[in-house]
Amino acid sequence: MTRKTPQSLPFPRTPSGSRAAKTIQESVYNPLPQEAHLDDDVPNILIVLIDDAGPGLPHTFGGEVNTPTIEKLSAQGIAYNCFHTTAMCSPTRASLLTGRNHHRVCAGQIAELANDWDGYSGHIPKSSALVADVLRNYGYSTGAWGKWHNTPAEETTVAGPFHNWPTGLGFEYFYGFLAGEASQYEPNLVRNTTYVAPPKTAEEGYHLSEDLADDAMRWLRNHKGCQPDKPFFMYWASGAIHGPHHVHKQWADKYKGKFDDGWDAYRERVFHRAKEKGWIPQNAQLTPRHDTLSSWDSIPEDERPFQRRLMEVAAGYAEHVDVQVGRLIDEIDRLGYGENTLVFYIWGDNGSSAEGQNGTISELLAQNGIQTTVREHIDALEELGGLDALGSPKVDNQYHAGWAWAGSTPYKGTKLLASHLGGTRNPMVVRWPKGIKADPMPRPQFHHVNDIVPTILDVVGIAPPSSIDGVPQDAMDGSSLAYTFDSATEAGRHKTQYFEIMGSRAIYHDGWMASAIGPRLPWVPGTPPGIHDWDPDNDIWELYNLTEDWTQANDLASTEPERLAKLKDLFLIEAANNNVLPIGGGLWVMVLHPEQRISPPHTQWTFSGDFVRMPEFNAPALGNRPNRVVIDCDIPEHASGVLYKLGSAAGGLTCFVDDGVLCYEHNLFLVERTKIRASTKLPVGKAQIVIETTRQDSRPAGPILVKLKVNDRVVAEGEIPRSAALGFTANDCLDIGMAMGSPVSLDYAERAPFKFTGTIGEVRVSYI
Structure with missing residues (x-):
């Protein structure tokens, strides 16, 4: 029944076999059986993709992070030690899901930083359909969870368009987030094409990885009950261990003291264990640290507790997400699907991330090119509760690049370096009890994420379609790695592969x-x-x-x-x-x-007083472009609440009222807070509040001047020394009338969402 010749999808509807006459009595009722396009025993498919995770972390391969799920699946299947990614988020995901090279599907850069050249536009062409679309047409149920990061950033508002969201690209169900990263405690979530709030708060124990596992397990149970005869395709892509490194304290505490001797010593230990385990060849050499990367010995003694705790949090975060994958695998097995489910568990869409640079409590500082000292971070942390705040909703911490380099042991590079294997070589484990005999010998054949789709089609027995919805399909760049399922020694078939990320x-x-x-x-x-x-x-x-x-x-x-x-x-x-x-x-x-970052084409906006959840990349650039915000409102006595906020606790700006006093705060990634506050209370009754932001010079991240006006009278003003050239967050939003998601200001963090007690009629924003 499997089709080895290319098909044009979708398949035509099975015609009616009945013959209608004038009356029912004269008519012939003879429905034809629906044509089956798959063999009865095709496998279910699960792809698990962990984010920003290097090969030197899992204990299974010599690292020091406990990864029981990788350990279990490796023992039940096979592992690949020469598997490759693209060194960056969106590019890897686009290549993984299409079977094509990342630039050829317009994903040479992350979606938020797309530009006009074909290879970097961020719009996956219809001529390179996702594997979900192919499998759905053949009869699979399809679902995706977690980080997506392949929808053009300009298309991610509640108004769509939705054709480039997961449910427009072949997935019948999606639950996760569209951006490149998210708070693990306060994510801006999407279910299908609707923004939704997390089911509980961080104080109630919420964590995104757990939520994604819970939802996927629920979907599986629904599938079992409603469509037991259909195979399924699941894509589960965690937000972990991408920054911010968020995990509940008990997980980080499991690693207390384990990294006290630093990243250089960690690499030595992992290198020797990887050889002992047979994960890397005996003649492999441990590569030296780049001369621009700090040694552990060079870290001042008073900064070492901060650097150690950052790694403890990261390790707990990594173990935690692996455990959530284990819960999903256990549910697949419990429901009776395990024997015939082909699982691809890819540990990292690139190597470990060095974007934390010298260790940070707010990891988007690096993307904005803002230089700080470690002491600034440690001092700012004291206001938030000291080292115990690391991993919490209060900060967006990420470890020192030295730990990323250690996590990429034994290689030279990290994420964003397409030149070296530390940025592009990631472990993969494959389990399929019905089709793969467990074998402890690692598969050393060179392979790439663009090989996964050809492998799936090969195993299922589907030829790449000739056209989908009338659009001729591009050839695959990858090749099936199914030949390695039974052989660790057969010569590799993927002969040529380029890599490129930002030069x-x-x-x-x-x-x-x-x-x-x-x-x-x-x-x-x-x-x-x-x-x-x-x-x-x-x-x-x-x-x-x-x-x-x-x-x-x-x-x-x-x-x-x-x-x-x-x-x-x-x-x-x-x-x-x-x-x-x-x-x-x-x-x-x-x-x-x-200044050419993805942004809406508008220069003015009109919002209602209860408008919320506009992703920052689609919102007015209130922090780095001259602008005027005009708020028509009705002020009660002792008015309090948020008028608007843009960004999150780890970086953003907000205008709010506190017991009748108009306040403004610019939070530069926790290390620098500028507060502007009126000296008198707002008048009770109808009022017009205006916030004017102007530049002091032409530098993208230069100082800005903010004036607060009430009924045409300046009530406060102040200068903000530095601004964020690119933006404050990847996944948080502009909210009006309350602070949903993560609160920008500590002054109302305990009262969030701090809904405004007055009435906001209209908010008008314009660039000036």
Whole structure:
């Protein structure tokens, strides 16, 4: 029954076999059986994708983070130690779900920083349909949970359009978040195409990873009850362990004291254990720390408790999400699906993230290019409860880049470095009891996330469709890895693969890899010097024989210049064929033109007084563009509550009333708070409140001046020393009349959502 020839989808409806006459008595009723498009025994499919997790973390592979689910699935199936991702979030996900290279599906950069070049537009073309759409047409039930990050940022408001949301791309059900990251305690959640609040609060024990597991398990039970004869396809993509590193204290406390000797010592231990476990070859070499990355010995003694606790939180966060995956696997088994469910558990959409740089309590500082000192973070933390606040809703902490490098043991790089395996090599475990015999020997064949879709279609017996909804389909770039299910020794079939993220790049071909780091290192704060004059032709390339050199330890560029030249030429060919050009195109918004970040085309807005949950990337840029906010309201005696807020507790701005006094706060990622407060109370009755924001100079992150006016009279003003060039959050919102999600100001955090006690008639925003 399986179809090995390409099909045009959707399949035509089964025609009626009945023949109608004038009367029922004269008519012939003969319904034809519905055509089946799948064999009866096709497997269910589950893809689990963990975020920002390096290969040196799971204890299964030599690390020091307890990962019982990976351990269990590895013992019941097979593991891959030469599997690769793209070094960045959206690109990996787009490639994983389409079977194509990331630039070819317009995902050369994260969705929020898209630009106008084809490879970076953030709009997955209809000619590269997601595997969910194919499987749905063939008869699978399809559902997705967790982090999505492949909807164009400008299309993520409550008004849509929805054709690029998960349910418009082949998933019949979605529960999760659309952005690149989210608070694990106060996420801005979507169910299908509706924004919804989390089912409980952090104080009541809420955590996003647990919620995602609960919801997926509920969906499975509903599937079992309502559609027991249909196979299912589930995509479960956690927000962990992407920043912010949020986990309840008891999970972090499990790791107290375990990392006291720092990241250099951690790498040594993990490297030796990985060899003992047979996860890496015995001749593999431990690569050295980059000379721009701090050693543990260089960390001042009084800063070490902060750095240690950051890693303890990250480790607890990682174990916690693995346990949630285990709950989902257990439910699959309990419902009787386990034997014939093909599970792909991918530990990381890229390597561990060094975006925490020197260790941070607010990880979007790095994306905004704002430089701070560790002491600023430690001092700000004291106001929030000290080290125990790390991992809590009060902060958006992320560990020092040294821990990310340690988490990528034994490789050189981290997330955002497409040039080195620490950014692109991630463990994968596959379990399918009916089709795969358990084997402890790691699969060493070179493979890539673009191979997962071809593998699924191969196993199910489906040829890639020729067209879907009338749109001819692009060829797959990946190739099935099903041949490795029964063999750890068969020669690899994925011969060539390029990598590129923001100018960092590499080309793999038949056992060799040529690499160029590019213009920036993710752990170095601030804008790289000379970035505006960067010329990729001047980059230094390295050359590695991966067949003999597992970790890119021995650069052969000087001894094999001809081979290197050929690989560089091959990279350019692949780049031209896959819309990679211009090389480094992903830097356009991120570094070169932050003022061109995704933003709505409007220059003025009119909101109702109860308007909430407008994602920041779609909202007026109240913190970094000159603007005027006009609020028509009715003020009661002792008025209190939020007039509006943009952002979250870890960074944002807000205007509110506290016992009749008009207040404004600019929270620069916790390290710098500017409060502006009127000296007298608001008049009772109808009033017009105006907040004017102007720039002091032309710098994107330069100072801004804020004036508060009531009925045309200035009641307070102040200067904000630094502003956020890109934005405050990835997933929080603009709210009017209350502070949903995460509260910006500590002054009302205990009273959140701090709904305004008066009446807001209309809010008008305009750029000036």
